[in-house]
Amino acid sequence: MSNKSNAELSRMTIAAMDMICYSKEKIESRADLMRRIIAEAEKTFKQSVPGFDLDFVLTGSKGDGIAKLFESDIDVMIVLRKFLCLDNARLENELNIIQILSTDSPPGYTKLNPLDMECNSFGAVFLGFTSAYDLNRGQVFLSSTCARNLMELAYELFPLPYEGVHRQMKQQCGPSVPASISLNIFTITAWKFPATESDNVIALPYISSSILDVWKKRNRKWPPPHLCQEVSETEGFVVPVGSSYSEEQNFEWRISFTKGENILVSHFSSVQLKLYILLKMVFKKIVKPNCGMITSYIVKNILFWVAERNNLDMFTPDKLIDLLLQCLAFLRECLHSNFLPNYMIPSRNLLLGKGTPHDKIKLNRTLTDILEDSDCVVMRLDTIRNSIRVIYQSPVSARQYSEMRDDVEKLAILTNLIVCSKMSPALMQQSTFVYDLLFEFFKEPSFFGILFSLFSLLNVDLSSFASNPGQLMELLYGLLS
Structure with missing residues (x-):
């Protein structure tokens, strides 16, 4: 396809996405709504159950605002306060300090050694049940596997006590404990609300002495310096999941900078947001039927890397298709090297443990087919194609x-x-x-x-x-x- 045709199709795709609720204004409205709902739920929970020192952090597509109002699952990180994970730990008043030990863990993962644990809070009792003594090292570690299992057990022992509300536990996935919540209050009409998929993750606050500082100093075209500074000052988290290829994965926790990533997405331009959504559509509708190894988090990281490598003036309405193809080409390059770096911690490989060799061959073929037939990629998305037709006719x-x-x-x-x-x-x-x-x-x-x-x-x-x-x-x- 010529550059002129790409530009025309890009502008039509932008118009189609605005028509079906993906304008920057709508995305920001949905993100703000979900944050306010989670904030209200957190406030009410704290008032109802005093002594549970928790914060709720909305993540995923709902947190970014790119999911429609009644679309996608709700991802919530449940942060245990009064705890703090540090690289160079020392005892502090009113805080349970946890030493980060990442030297012998895979990149992006760490073990947790509690220095002191007061047993007068819910969080301390919870983490106490996850503690195990390592005879070889003579240290106590917190088990990520125990943390996930305890959270799932708590859900099963304490079901939602509300009439018409039912929760069904689903198979654990990564650090989360997934559940499906169905609401049936229109029993007279034999109609039920569609089930809401909820992924909840226990997390501990983490302040890094080096990771975000290294990230901030990286040479890049995006984000601008003031935004890099803001991101570098956010807290990180550790969540309960180890590397699937590690012998000590049961004691490893994954390092996450969710708040920093949320800030980056909130500063996306209108074209960057549409590229994010369009990329998710391509993977969901075209790639996933052939190979489902690419997650939403991988899609977000692909976009971060492409944004970092391009000047902001590249993100214009007439270059949307070119940018989409650039994202797909970037993934194919990573697939060839079998290494897709995490945006915040580049030494962590997001392709590690994802799919079988056969899955990766199928994904490579699918990406190659899309790139060779680039003029049809957007038109293979029913929602976009139909919207463009309506706008044209x-x-x-x-x-x-x-x-x-x-x-x-x-x-x-x-x-x-x-x-x-x-x-x-x-x-x-x-x-x-x-x-x-x-x-x-x-x-x-x-x-x-x-x-x-x-x-x-x-x-x-x-x-x-x-x-x-x-x-x-x-x-x-x-x-x-």
């Missing part, structure tokens, strides 16, 4: 649909914020919490205004809603997921 209809969808999402976001504002410890202590929360929302003066606005936007009449209340939610989920 009926610009007025495209604009009307985009405006309608934006208005519906604004109302849905407003509804979520109002519902969150009604959360309280008193409500959460009731088994009918979900029903009580909805009832509080129904008493909100703006409720009927929001409801009738949605009726109008989604062409739902009052009589059909009365006979099938779940119809409105089905339309909302169909449009926003």
Whole structure:
């Protein structure tokens, strides 16, 4: 495809993505909504269960805002406060200090040696159960495997105590304990909310004396120096998972700089955000059916590296397709060397333990096919192709649909914020919490205004809603997921 054709298709793809809710404004609105929901949940939890010194950190696609309102899973990092992991540890008042021992662990992983552990908090009791004494070294280490198993056991022993809410545990994946949460409050209509996939990870705060300093000083074209400085000052975390190829993986924890990565994504330009989403679409719709070894986290790291190597003026609307192909070519180069460096810790190989040799051969073939047939890659994505067709055939209809969808999402976001504002410890202590929360929302003066606005936007009449209340939610989920 010529550069002129690439530029034209890039601009059409940008317009299509704006039409289907991927404008920078919408992405930032969704990210802000999810952060506020998690903040409300954290505040209410702390009020309801005093003594649990935890912070909730939203991660993943929901945290970045690139997932639609009712799309994707919710990834939450549960940070145990009053603990601090340090490279050069020393005892501190009011803190349980944990020594980082990473010299004999694979890059990006470490062992944890608690120097002192007060047993008067939930976190200390939890970590106490994960401790094991190493006879060879004469030291106590925290077991990452025990930490994950304990968290899963806690979920099974203490199910969600709310009527109409059901949690089903799923197979452990990486450091997380995944669960599927289903909500069935419309039993009369035999319609249930789609299940919400939730990945929760226990984490300990970590302050590195060198890793982020080395990262900050790296020669690069992006991010700018002031942003590098901001990222270098964020705290890191250690999460309970070891390297799959390590003999001591049960005692290894992975080092993560989630907050720094979140800051980088929040400073993406409009084109960088669309490239991120488009790359995820390509892997989900085109690559994954042939080979599923590429995770969302790998996609994010690919984008970080490509962004670092390009001047900011490269990220323009007419170069979106060229940038997409550059990302795919970068992954193929990494595949040939069997090494994809982690963006924050380059010595850590993100391809290690990912897929079999056969999987990597299939992935290489798929990437080669895409790059050789580069003019068709975007048109193989149904959502983008259909949106471009609508824009081309009926610009007025495209604009009307985009405006309608934006208005519906604004109302849905407003509804979520109002519902969150009604959360309280008193409500959460009731088994009918979900029903009580909805009832509080129904008493909100703006409720009927929001409801009738949605009726109008989604062409739902009052009589059909009365006979099938779940119809409105089905339309909302169909449009926003």
